[in-house]
Amino acid sequence: MGPHPAVAAIRLAVRRVLHDVLTEHPTEPAAPRDTHPLVLVACSGGADSMALASALAFEARKLPVRAGGVTVDHGLQDGSAGRADEVAGRMTSLGLGPVEAVTVTVGREGGPEAAARDARYAALDAAAERHGAAAVLLGHTRDDQAETVLLGLARGSGIRSLSGMAAVSGARGRYRRPFLQLDRQTVRKACIAQELAVWDDPHNSDPAYTRSRLRHEGLPALEKALGKGVVEALARTAQLSRDDADALDTWAADAETSVRDEAGALECAKLFGLPPAVRRRVLRRAVIAEGAPAGSLFARHIEELDRLITGWRGQGAINLPGRVEARRQGGRLVIRQG
Numbered sequence: 001m002g003p004h005p006a007v008a009a010i011r012l013a014v015r016r017v018l019h020d021v022l023t024e025h026p027t028e029p030a031a032p033r034d035t036h037p038l039v040l041v042a043c044s045g046g047a048d049s050m051a052l053a054s055a056l057a058f059e060a061r062k063l064p065v066r067a068g069g070v071t072v073d074h075g076l077q078d079g080s081a082g083r084a085d086e087v088a089g090r091m092t093s094l095g096l097g098p099v100e101a102v103t104v105t106v107g108r109e110g111g112p113e114a115a116a117r118d119a120r121y122a123a124l125d126a127a128a129e130r131h132g133a134a135a136v137l138l139g140h141t142r143d144d145q146a147e148t149v150l151l152g153l154a155r156g157s158g159i160r161s162l163s164g165m166a167a168v169s170g171a172r173g174r175y176r177r178p179f180l181q182l183d184r185q186t187v188r189k190a191c192i193a194q195e196l197a198v199w200d201d202p203h204n205s206d207p208a209y210t211r212s213r214l215r216h217e218g219l220p221a222l223e224k225a226l227g228k229g230v231v232e233a234l235a236r237t238a239q240l241s242r243d244d245a246d247a248l249d250t251w252a253a254d255a256e257t258s259v260r261d262e263a264g265a266l267e268c269a270k271l272f273g274l275p276p277a278v279r280r281r282v283l284r285r286a287v288i289a290e291g292a293p294a295g296s297l298f299a300r301h302i303e304e305l306d307r308l309i310t311g312w313r314g315q316g317a318i319n320l321p322g323r324v325e326a327r328r329q330g331g332r333l334v335i336r337q338g
């Protein structure tokens with residue numbers, strides 16, 4: 001008898017990603033094991049990432065791939081260090097190695113969820129570099145993607161945010177999300193079928209957190225009103241938005257060169273001739289090129305800049321993140337370090 005269908009589905013999803021990694025890092029099965037590419041799973045101990053860890057351990061045995069894991073202790077809950085050790089122990093029991101539990105200090109910037117996420121990705125990046133990992137797997141599912149799209153819609157985000165999480169992201173495409181096309185239900189069933197011990201993060205059901213309310217109240221209400229296909233439809237919106245956003249980014253990269261004069265200033269008349277979606281992207285690129293951190297540049301900054309060139313603010317200057325200053329000088333917009 002073959003594996004439970006849900007177990008087969010999660011293994012297939014991981015196998016596909018491992019094949020991608022092997023295509024990028026061709027390896028002879030007969031080559032020494034320490035030359036095989038290393039794939040790490042980022043595991044919280046929750047159902048999604050434990051299922052991912054189990055599928056990685058299973059599939060890696062059949063391929064010239066080394067499989068390890070990292071768990072991050074945010075230090076935000078009582079007993080979190082002990083739990084991280086426990087999660088690391090579970091990964092080792094699955095046959096993964098190297099396995100590491102890393103403790104981080106969560107800052108205060110941008111709210112608790114964003115601060116924990118920033119600290120977590122910094123720690124995962126550092127672990128990937130330390131171990132020379134070819135890829136780091138994350139357990140996001142299609143349901144997570146749908147939640148991200150809904151949050152973006154509710155915040156009035158543009159299509160880049162509505163495109164949600166990419167299947168491949170991060171420096172040198174290190175982050176992979178094998179479960180992005182799978183629904184959470186399938187992943188949870190795979191955990192049950194394999195009798196995996198998983199940890200339920202109380203934050204995931206704490207109504208104090210926006211995402212938790214969306215997961216437990218918002219999406220079920222939408223499904224009740226509109227039918228079960230909502231999650232799938234939102235994930236499709238993410239994919240369509242990603243394609244559109246990529247196309248506009250390419251357009252903006254080309255447009256940027258044509259609106260700059262010899263001195264590198266942006267010519268307002270030419271900017272004004274661009275469709276607003278392209279113009280805003282050109283402005284964003286120009287500000288980032290002067291050193292503004294992408295993550296601190298919000299829609300309101302770009303809108304302010306847009307008003308500077310479309311005349312609402314006439315002459316004048318505005319200050320932007322990263323000590324970047326934008327100044328309108330006649331028909332030109334000069335953006336530089338202030």
Ligand SMILES: Nc1ncnc2c1ncn2[C@@H]1O[C@H](COP(=O)(O)OP(=O)(O)OP(=O)(O)O)[C@@H](O)[C@H]1O
Pocket residue numbers: 041042043044045046047048049050070071072073074120137138139140144201204
């Ligand atoms: N503390 C952590 N240590 C390592 N990886 C983590 C940690 N928290 C989250 N991740 C990674 O990020 C992914 C998404 O996490 P998030 O908490 O947003 O979703 P989740 O649905 O609760 O996932 P899970 O069921 O795996 O906890 C996880 O599947 C995992 O790969």
